[in-house]
Amino acid sequence: QQQVKQSPQSLIVQKGGISIINCAYENTAFDYFPWYQQFPGKGPALLIAIRPDVSEKKEGRFTISFNKSAKQFSLHIMDSQPGDSATYFCAAGAGANNLFFGTGTRLTVIP
């Protein structure tokens, strides 16, 4: 049973474009929603995280939008760069303890 559903599975964006990745969850006990970036052969790196008391959080080119009523959250990467090409995972957890991860989105940014 997938606790967090992520889409799309893969995404191709032109350099300078906006990359958007979406996630949905069912468990209303979840109160922590991080996004991770993973390069091949490396561990996931924490990018940005949000808690349900805010609807949006921005850090540099990365923005999380959170819709509590719809139980959905998304990652927006502005001005996407070839160096952003990686696999992105959303996750959710209750109290940021054991996290449930999505299945990942492979992003390719074309120069």
Added chain:
Amino acid sequence: GAGVSQTPSNKVTEKGKYVELRCDPISGHTALYWYRQSLGQGPEFLIYFQGTGAADDSGLPNDRFFAVRPEGSVSTLKIQRTERGDSAVYLCASSLMIGDGQFFGPGTRLTVL
């Protein structure tokens, strides 16, 4: 070395053998987590520690898997009687305290032949 370190980076073993995977968390981090990542999938939670005690081991797939953290720092994940289905990347993460962001190590790639 400010990050989480894991050793070995790769481990190849034969079916039925015993393996130990080691994790050194970020200095000062009290919480430590183990996840398993299969090819093309997201990490799957196994167990986490707050200090020396296992606070939640609900993700361990069966009793062949066991983890310890005797002094509240380094942790070892132990797998007995390995099976081919155990092949995966085993990831360790740590956080300053429970509820803080989790920072992952590079993982140990386990291959069971």
